[in-house]
Amino acid sequence: MTDAQGAAPDAARIAATADVDGRATIGAGTRVWHLAQVREGATVGRDCVIGRGAYVGPGVRLGDNVKLQNHALVYEPADLADGVFVGPAAVLTNDEYPRAVTPQGRLKTAADWTAVGVTVGTGASIGARAVCVAPVRIGRWALVAAGAVVTRDVPDFALVVGVPARRVGWVGRAGEPLVAKGDGRYVCPRTGAEYQEDAGLLTELTAAGGTTLGG
Numbered sequence: 001m002t003d004a005q006g007a008a009p010d011a012a013r014i015a016a017t018a019d020v021d022g023r024a025t026i027g028a029g030t031r032v033w034h035l036a037q038v039r040e041g042a043t044v045g046r047d048c049v050i051g052r053g054a055y056v057g058p059g060v061r062l063g064d065n066v067k068l069q070n071h072a073l074v075y076e077p078a079d080l081a082d083g084v085f086v087g088p089a090a091v092l093t094n095d096e097y098p099r100a101v102t103p104q105g106r107l108k109t110a111a112d113w114t115a116v117g118v119t120v121g122t123g124a125s126i127g128a129r130a131v132c133v134a135p136v137r138i139g140r141w142a143l144v145a146a147g148a149v150v151t152r153d154v155p156d157f158a159l160v161v162g163v164p165a166r167r168v169g170w171v172g173r174a175g176e177p178l179v180a181k182g183d184g185r186y187v188c189p190r191t192g193a194e195y196q197e198d199a200g201l202l203t204e205l206t207a208a209g210g211t212t213l214g215g
Contacts, residue, residue: 018050027064036068045082057094069128077117078134084120087128087146092118094134121156123173143171157195157202170195170202 012026019037020026026038027046038044038056045064050056054068057076064082068074072086075094086092094115102108116135120126124138127146138144139156148165159169159177170178172188172195179187184197185205194205 024056033070039076051088063122075117075134076115078119079117080120081122081124081140083123085125086120087126087130089128090126090130090132092120092126092132092134094118096134124154125175141171141173143175155201170197 010028012028012030012032014020014026014032015034017034018032020032021038021040023040024038024042024044026032026044027048029047030044030050032038032050033052035053036050038050039058041059042056044050044056044062045066047064048062048066050068051070051072053071055073056062057074057078059076060074060078062080063084066080066084068086069088071089073091074086075092077094078092094117095113096116099108102112118132118134118136118138120138121140121142123141126132126138126144127148129146130144130148130150132138132144132150136150137153138150139154139158141156142154142158142160144150144154144165145161148161149163150160151164154160157170157172158167159171160167170186172178172191172193174188174190176188176190178195179189181187186195186197193207195202196205
């Protein structure tokens with residue numbers, strides 16, 4: 001791992017004031033900013049951004065091109081795929097039944113509970129101050145609105161808002177709400193990509209520019 005000063009162009013750039021454990025793995029091109037902490041055994045992919053004061057727990061895995069904004073908290077054993085965005089002060093939890101002490105009043109240790117993680121699919125975004133309560137899965141390219149509290153799995157491409165979070169629409173890869181065309185068809189207003197809803201799930205029919213997917 002290399003400090004930001006004098007680093008090679010493709011090397012990880014780690015602020016001198018960041019706390020990166022020597023047992024963590026940091027990919028080439030990744031930037032770790034002031035006061036961020038990356039714990040032992042964590043794996044951070046290539047070209048990621050770990051913002052000021054962000055926390056990456058022991059054994060957490062981040063794919064390539066992941067952005068953790070300032071003060072985002074990602075607790076173990078979370079698993080984030082490529083291209084995931086986690087907004088400022090968002091939290092991915094890891095304890096289903098949180099208590100500081102056991103029923104006998106003794107301070108709990110790691111042996112007294114089992115960590116459960118949040119899984120986030122490719123390209124998904126979690127808005128500022130949102131909370132994902134483990135164990136939940138956030139689907140590919142889904143969008144969790146700022147301040148939402150996610151307590152159950154989120155489908156691919158879903159837009160969820162509120163406390164607890166509920167689906168209010170669909171989004172495409174560009175992150176913008178899709179426009180209904182009728183008969184369960186949707187289109188992205190930015191890219192022109194088309195989608196089909198069936199039984200509460202959304203699949204891509206065409207990519208940006210009209211290229212048909214799946215042969």
